[in-house]
């Protein structure tokens with residue numbers, strides 16, 4: 001997907017630092033998707049209706065062609081995690097992005113995973 | 125709904141796991157993360173809830189306040205199924221240890237002790253003890269500072285004897301790897317014999 005700019009994006013006069021908050025207005029309380037900072041997200045479809053999405057969401061989709069954590073998306077787009085979660089939540093509920101929950105206390109770490117982590121560190 | 129389903133055309137979605145790197149201001153947290161990360165440490169902002177007791181609240185009912193926290197982190201790809209993230213806790217924030225969300229789901233933590241001011245890692249040690257997060261203490265040996273022995277650190281921090289203490293150089297990948305390996309082994313031990 002090429003870098004996409006919706007017509008009028010820059011002409012709206014919104015401060016680019018403020019805009020990400022503006023575009024999530026009214027959607028903060030959507031709890032349909034509960035994402036963690038290290039939930040891993042990936043783009044799910046090649047057919048994207050660019051007109052139906054916010055420019056920031058298109059940038060997210062572009063990044064998500066490789067699996068990334070929510071924190072990485074946030075860092076690369078220089079947007080707070082909370083804002084990225086809302087944008088991603090919308091993309092997930094519309095089928096554009098898939099997410100995988102991290103290991104947590106609810107899904108306890110087993111020996112196999114610890115061994116894999118240890119091997120991974122030793123390979124560095 | 126977030127799915128635990130890893131199946132998708134083109135392969136599985138990896139799942140992530142995190143390790144925290146905590147310690148006082150300037151203890152070398154970001155340096156340690158950078159020493160082992162496959163990417164240059166990234167930085168992000170997250171909103172954390174801070175439990176605090178209201179001034180007017182005689183009943184002592186907990187009130188929640190939110191704070192924006194800057195975290196830096198690195199990444200180690202373990203396999204196509206598993207990614208490890210290392211998060212440095214913000215050293216400049218006095219009350220980061222109130223943010224339980226930070227510790228939630230963490231595999232474990234590295235407490236970086238700064239040999240020039242050992243006491244700055246007390247809050248981190250207390251925090252992980254209270255949260256039940258397994259941790260190791262890595263003593264970052266700054267040039268010219270007093271060189272503690274592991275035993276001295278264990279005593280100064282009144283650590284449980286089972287908590288591993290290592291001397292390290294946060295700038296060295298080999299040393300940082302040793303710290304992380306020690307943490308993972310410690311987590312495995314804690315798993316076998318829960319405290």
Ligand SMILES: Nc1nc2c(ncn2[C@@H]2O[C@H](COP(=O)(O)OP(=O)(O)OP(=O)(O)O)[C@@H](O)[C@H]2O)c(=O)[nH]1
Nearest residue numbers: 149150151152153154155215216266267293294295
């Ligand atoms: N001599 C020496 N210097 C170190 C070592 N580790 C870190 N430093 C230096 O100490 C300074 C602070 O290191 P950081 O990694 O930024 O510390 P930090 O804990 O992330 O700091 P904050 O996030 O600001 O709390 C940097 O200038 C590092 O280069 C070490 O092992 N030895």
Ligand SMILES: [Mg+2]
Nearest residue numbers: 153154212215
């Ligand atoms: Mg730092």
